[in-house]
């Protein structure tokens with residue numbers, strides 16, 4: 001990847017989702033053409049966009065999707081805790097299909113939306129480095145841990161560079177006390193992705209996606225080469241969030257970094 005600030009064709013998976021809609025707009029200046037993909041239909045806004053409807057679990061379709069792209073921002077998949085069978089298709093087979101496509105078509109850089117749920121069973125208040133022990137808090141977190149390991153393999157074996165973004169909570173504003181710590185503003189998200197797309201050397205990097213919040217559980221020192229400097233903070237929302245009573249201290253959602261995800265399921269199968 002050269003030190004330029006504009007790509008040819010950028011593939012954005014999950015373009016119909018919450019963060020996909022945000023990045024579709026905010027990454028526009030950095031690509032001649034955005035290939036927008038999702039399992040739901042998307043309409044291109046103008047000639048700088050093309051839309052490809054595709055199920056990530058469909059290997060042949062993903063292979064065609066990836067062809068001709070210069071870089072990939074991979075957001076597509078199941079984004080919450082769900083039964084294993086759903087996660088398996090969209091997230092585990094999906095990320096494998098994507099990297100196989102990248103290998104076959106010579107795409108050399110991927111930004112992968114991983115998640116804080118890779119480390120969700122660490123205790124709140126613990127300070128985690130990017131190379132800490134993964135402690136996934138469910139099938140969803142496990143699928144993101146798989147994506148992180150898979151991308152490491154594709155870097156070691158095929159030289160495909162990846163940034164794994166362990167995104168905290170990226171929403172218009174933090175919704176609860178936990179999110180005062182895990183919040184990533186949309187502006188900071190877009191800047192983080194931009195840094196990953198254009199860093200002269202990416203290699204295989206894991207980075208936590210959080211704004212410059214007052215309290216922190218995550219240390220991004222090892223990802224300093226990305227040059228990511230968050231501008232926003234959850235502080236302006238503190239009063240509003242803290243007007244609501246805190247969770248009971250015995251609630252696992254108040255004890256572990258993954259919050260409510262740590263008590264989702266089990267999903268009984270008939």
Ligand code: NAI
Nearest residue numbers: 014016017018019039055056076077079090113167169170
């Ligand atoms: P979202 O659920 O709004 O978007 C995900 C998109 O993926 C949806 O548009 C959905 O239709 C698409 N999708 C689902 N299954 C698919 C399949 N089989 N084939 C193709 N597309 C499929 O989620 P959101 O919030 O936009 O998150 C984007 C990514 O970032 C996800 O990978 C999520 O796991 C990750 N993330 C998001 C966080 C957040 O705070 N928003 C936090 C941590 C990670």
Ligand code: 15L
Nearest residue numbers: 079080115116117168169170
């Ligand atoms: C995630 O990984 C989810 O995709 C998102 O919906 C939030 O729940 C977020 O983590 C979070 O932990 O707040």
